[in-house]
Amino acid sequence: MTLPASGQISVLQAADELGLPTQSVGTTCPHAGVSIEVMGKMIDDQQGSSTTYNFPQDGFYGYDFSGDCIAAFDARDARSKKSGVSTWYDLSGNENNMTILNSPLFYTNANAAGGSFYFYSSNYGTLSGLNNENETIASTGLTIEIWSQRTSGTNAQYLWDARGTNGQSTGYMLTEYAGYDWNWANAVRYNSSNGYNNWHQWAISMSPTFNEARGGYPATGYLNGTSVATGYQSQTPALPNTFYMGKRFSGTGYLTGYVQIFKIYSKQLSAKQIQGSYDFYKGRFGLT
Numbered sequence: 001m002t003l004p005a006s007g008q009i010s011v012l013q014a015a016d017e018l019g020l021p022t023q024s025v026g027t028t029c030p031h032a033g034v035s036i037e038v039m040g041k042m043i044d045d046q047q048g049s050s051t052t053y054n055f056p057q058d059g060f061y062g063y064d065f066s067g068d069c070i071a072a073f074d075a076r077d078a079r080s081k082k083s084g085v086s087t088w089y090d091l092s093g094n095e096n097n098m099t100i101l102n103s104p105l106f107y108t109n110a111n112a113a114g115g116s117f118y119f120y121s122s123n124y125g126t127l128s129g130l131n132n133e134n135e136t137i138a139s140t141g142l143t144i145e146i147w148s149q150r151t152s153g154t155n156a157q158y159l160w161d162a163r164g165t166n167g168q169s170t171g172y173m174l175t176e177y178a179g180y181d182w183n184w185a186n187a188v189r190y191n192s193s194n195g196y197n198n199w200h201q202w203a204i205s206m207s208p209t210f211n212e213a214r215g216g217y218p219a220t221g222y223l224n225g226t227s228v229a230t231g232y233q234s235q236t237p238a239l240p241n242t243f244y245m246g247k248r249f250s251g252t253g254y255l256t257g258y259v260q261i262f263k264i265y266s267k268q269l270s271a272k273q274i275q276g277s278y279d280f281y282k283g284r285f286g287l288t
Contacts, residue, residue, distance in 0.1 A: 068140075068267040070132045070239070071096035075260045076115030076284070081106070088117075088125060096264075098127040098245065107258075113199060113285045116260040118151075124254065125245030132239070132266055138208060141268025142237040145203040145277060147261035147285065150175055150196045158253040159202070160262075162240035167249070170240040171233065173204065174253065187231035188221040199258075199285035200224055201278050205268050206237045220271075224287060225278030227271055239266070260284075 072091040075081045080089045088098040104123035108115045117125075146159055156177040162170045171185045175196040180189040182196070184204045203222040210217055216232030245262065246255035261281065282288065 068265045068269075069263060070094055070130055070266050071098075071127065071262075071264045073098060073262045075106070075117050076113070081115065081117075094131045096127060096130050096132075098125045098243075098262075100125045104246075112258055113260055116258040118258055119246040119255045122247075122251075122254060124247040125243075127243040127245065128241065130239050130264070137237050137239055137266045140266055141206050141208040142239075143203060143205040143263075143265040143267060143269040143274075144171075144173070145201065145261070145263045145265075145274070146173070146259065147199065147201050147281060148196075148255075148257060148259045149199045150255070150257040152256045156253050157255045157257075158244070158246060158248050159255065159259075160246075161244040161248050161253075163242050163244070163249050164238070165241045170235060170238055171204070171206075172248070173202070182221060182223065182229070184219070184221055184231075185233055187216070187233045188219050188229045189231070190221055190223065190229040192223060192228070195223065196257075199287065201281070203269070203274050203277075205274065206233060207268050208237055210236075222271070222274045222278075224282075225275040239264075 069092040071094060073080055073088050074091060075088070077091065080091050082089065086100045086103075088100055090096040090098070100117070100123070102121070102123040104120065105118040106116070107118055112118065144160070148159060150157060154176060156174050159173040159175065161172040164170050169185070173185075174183045175181060176194075177183040178186065178189070181192050181194055182188075182190040182202065188204060201222070201224050205220050205222065207218040211232060214232040216234045217237060219231055219233050220227050221229040221231075242249070243264075246259065247253055263277075278287075
């Protein structure tokens, strides 16, 4: 791959376009003043040099490991989903492992995008006691990202429900609730013609700055890398005591469908970062 005389190109994006899954990408840059971007990290003025970037396995590079990622789960990654184990292992390095209960199915076929949990009936996941040495969410914000697909039902179904130490809600994410296909805490809501029935990325990014005029903290919802809705949440951005994956904390609203990726950041990620995450993973799911 030869870089252009001007502008910018993402090595990972180029690898995806060239059909290079998880091996290595070589670049030769004969021009001065060209920058190479690798998951948000810039390498400038590589004039006349040839550089190879090695990616040993598909998943969680660049800003995922910048220190802002509190927990990262990838069911297609053998380090995260281990055969015969009811623990979904955290890839962020913070050891925030998730417990998977009531034996959801696990598929590796094309419908499951190569490796995903299939939640149905009463199976779900729990994530408690989140560890993060650099936790400063009240001053840096919070971002949660999920890749999933609903497969049946017209009822309200939870992607996640987050609860504080006293059981109070710290933000839930529902599909098909209160007249909206996507509903985060009744604050960020969006309709997309039941788009949850297809594989998708959904992310919610919350600001740490209180808006006095609106009486809440600004939050933005992203669908497949694109900002689609904004709103205001009255509660201060905070890590919950417990995440419930695929159900309400009280045991209703169970998800029927696939989940492959789930990530939590102690930071309000930028639109560019969320788009970058979408671009990185979209090829798995046949998205463009």
